[in-house]
Amino acid sequence: MRYGELLYPDGTLNGMTAVCGQIKQGGKDYRYDGVGAPKTAWQADQYILKGEGEEVYTPRFTFHGFRYVEVTGIDARHLALEGLRLNSDVASAGSFACSNNRFNRIQQMVLWTELSNLFSVESDCPHREKFGYGGDIVAASEMAMFNFDMARFYAKSVQDLAEAVRPNGGFTETAPFVGIADEGLGEKSGPIGWGTAHPLLQWQLHQYYGDTRLLEENYELTRGWIALLRSRARDHILDNGISDHESLVPKPRALTGTAFYYLNVKLFSQIARTLGKTADADEAAALAGQIKAAFNQRFLQPGTGRYDTATQACQAFALYLGLVPPEETDRALGVLVRDIVEGHQGHLTTGIFGTKFMLQALTSLNRADVACQVANQPTFPGWGHMLEKGATTLWEHWEFSDNTFSHNHPMFGSVSEWFYKALAGINPAPDAVGFDRIVIQPHPVGDLSWVKASYESVHGRIVSEWSREPGKFKLRVRVPVGTTATVFLPAEDDAQLGEGGKPLDRVAGVQLLRREKGQAVLAVSSGEYEFTSSRR
Numbered sequence: 001m002r003y004g005e006l007l008y009p010d011g012t013l014n015g016m017t018a019v020c021g022q023i024k025q026g027g028k029d030y031r032y033d034g035v036g037a038p039k040t041a042w043q044a045d046q047y048i049l050k051g052e053g054e055e056v057y058t059p060r061f062t063f064h065g066f067r068y069v070e071v072t073g074i075d076a077r078h079l080a081l082e083g084l085r086l087n088s089d090v091a092s093a094g095s096f097a098c099s100n101n102r103f104n105r106i107q108q109m110v111l112w113t114e115l116s117n118l119f120s121v122e123s124d125c126p127h128r129e130k131f132g133y134g135g136d137i138v139a140a141s142e143m144a145m146f147n148f149d150m151a152r153f154y155a156k157s158v159q160d161l162a163e164a165v166r167p168n169g170g171f172t173e174t175a176p177f178v179g180i181a182d183e184g185l186g187e188k189s190g191p192i193g194w195g196t197a198h199p200l201l202q203w204q205l206h207q208y209y210g211d212t213r214l215l216e217e218n219y220e221l222t223r224g225w226i227a228l229l230r231s232r233a234r235d236h237i238l239d240n241g242i243s244d245h246e247s248l249v250p251k252p253r254a255l256t257g258t259a260f261y262y263l264n265v266k267l268f269s270q271i272a273r274t275l276g277k278t279a280d281a282d283e284a285a286a287l288a289g290q291i292k293a294a295f296n297q298r299f300l301q302p303g304t305g306r307y308d309t310a311t312q313a314c315q316a317f318a319l320y321l322g323l324v325p326p327e328e329t330d331r332a333l334g335v336l337v338r339d340i341v342e343g344h345q346g347h348l349t350t351g352i353f354g355t356k357f358m359l360q361a362l363t364s365l366n367r368a369d370v371a372c373q374v375a376n377q378p379t380f381p382g383w384g385h386m387l388e389k390g391a392t393t394l395w396e397h398w399e400f401s402d403n404t405f406s407h408n409h410p411m412f413g414s415v416s417e418w419f420y421k422a423l424a425g426i427n428p429a430p431d432a433v434g435f436d437r438i439v440i441q442p443h444p445v446g447d448l449s450w451v452k453a454s455y456e457s458v459h460g461r462i463v464s465e466w467s468r469e470p471g472k473f474k475l476r477v478r479v480p481v482g483t484t485a486t487v488f489l490p491a492e493d494d495a496q497l498g499e500g501g502k503p504l505d506r507v508a509g510v511q512l513l514r515r516e517k518g519q520a521v522l523a524v525s526s527g528e529y530e531f532t533s534s535r536r
């Protein structure tokens with residue numbers, strides 16, 4: 001039995017994208033004499049029949065990632081196959097659906113991809129490697145947390161990284177460590193974008209699930225990691241890393257390395273302040289300010305908003321991580337939007353980090369319409385292109401591959417995070433602990449007429465469901481007991497606001513804070529509400 005993701009035009013199995021370790025010389029011979037590396041390291045099982053009545057075989061010591069199985073050596077009339085779907089036992093935590101069927105299909109593709117890569121570690125792919133890469137987590141962790149209860153799983157990932165820490169304080173590219181250290185920081189530590197998984201997961205587990213214990217237990221390791229980064233940076237510029245992995249354009253390594261350095265220092269400052277270590281927090285905050293100044297001095301072309309080569313990734317890293325000076329923000333955003341809309345006809349060029357950062361940066365700067373245009377493309381490159389080519393799980397690379405790149409990688413799953421955060425508008429507040437403070441800010445963009453989403457937080461279910469028709473917008477919200485929410489209700493300046501058929505000023509638990517940029521901003525206590533905004 002051989003396993004693969006594709007078929008050749010003649011209907012035979014193409015297992016090349018699922019070959020272990022990219023050990024391949026082609027051909028269909030899967031026999032292996034057990035000496036040295038196989039010529040082609042197929043995913044394959046060989047079973048020798050006893051020849052005595054009915055026989056049942058189930059692999060006991062391995063699992064396979066595949067879409068097709070090729071069976072040879074037995075008459076098909078005497079064979080029955082049953083596939084057993086496997087993954088770590090993570091409970092479903094979220095739901096998302098909308099009026100755009102392409103988005104619904106993308107969401108299902110993301111879910112299948114994530115589940116088939118959860119086996120003790122969040123793997124890059126379930127066939128040829130099965131490794132727990134830190135960079136993949138950085139790109140996809142919030143996607144995973146919105147869709148599944150990842151509290152214990154990701155706490156284990158933090159522990160894996162902690163146990164594999166190198167003598168110089170660096171975190172490994174994969175955890176558990178398997179010896180890979182591409183573009184690393186010395187002593188077999190991994191590159192900065194991959195090591196970022198350690199402090200980032202700690203902070204996200206605190207923000208989403210209220211886990212403070214991990215911050216305490218890993219504090220000295222986090223401090224050591226920051227010290228390593230600081231020792232490798234020259235004048236606060238860190239030219240390190242794999243950069244925006246799987247980018248379609250040249251990658252700006254020094255820019256992304258320095259941006260990740262800034263992110264790590266900011267995370268450490270937040271962690272230290274949460275634990276009451278004020279001196280460390282203040283020192284890290286001051287260092288972050290110095291990194292930001294050096295970043296802009298090195299990469300910003302003043303007065304233009306352009307960063308380095310001004311690719312989508314360059315602009316997205318700077319905007320998403322808060323590195324752009326206020327006076328340059330509009331120009332930097334304009335450079336990004338023009339590159340997307342005019343330079344690439346509404347398509348992206350970003351890799352695994354730039355894609356996540358770009359979708360979120362556009363949304364936070366009131367250009368969710370452009371993010372929607374990117375996500376909704378049916379043509380290359382994009383998620384719609386994958387669907388058009390028959391994908392059921394996310395590809396490793398934007399371009400179709402029949403020989404090299406895996407067809408089951410969660411790295412580009414950040415679009416699902418964007419569905420929840422932008423289209424449905426469910427977000428933890430920046431200062432949330434265990435999602436106790438919520439921001440609900442839906443973005444009715446594109447041709448969407450309705451969105452329904454929920455998230456099962458540690459306090460209970462959060463719901464954001466909206467629909468729109470000419471002149472009227474409806475938003476149903478559920479805020480769990482023990483939490484509060486800031487709700488952004490789309491509303492023109494002259495729109496009438498209501499809840500449950502009553503004027504807003506007569507509704508208990510709701511306070512209109514202000515109107516801004518076509519939205520009414522509400523402070524909302526726990527409960528269930530149905531808000532409306534309608535033109536007078």
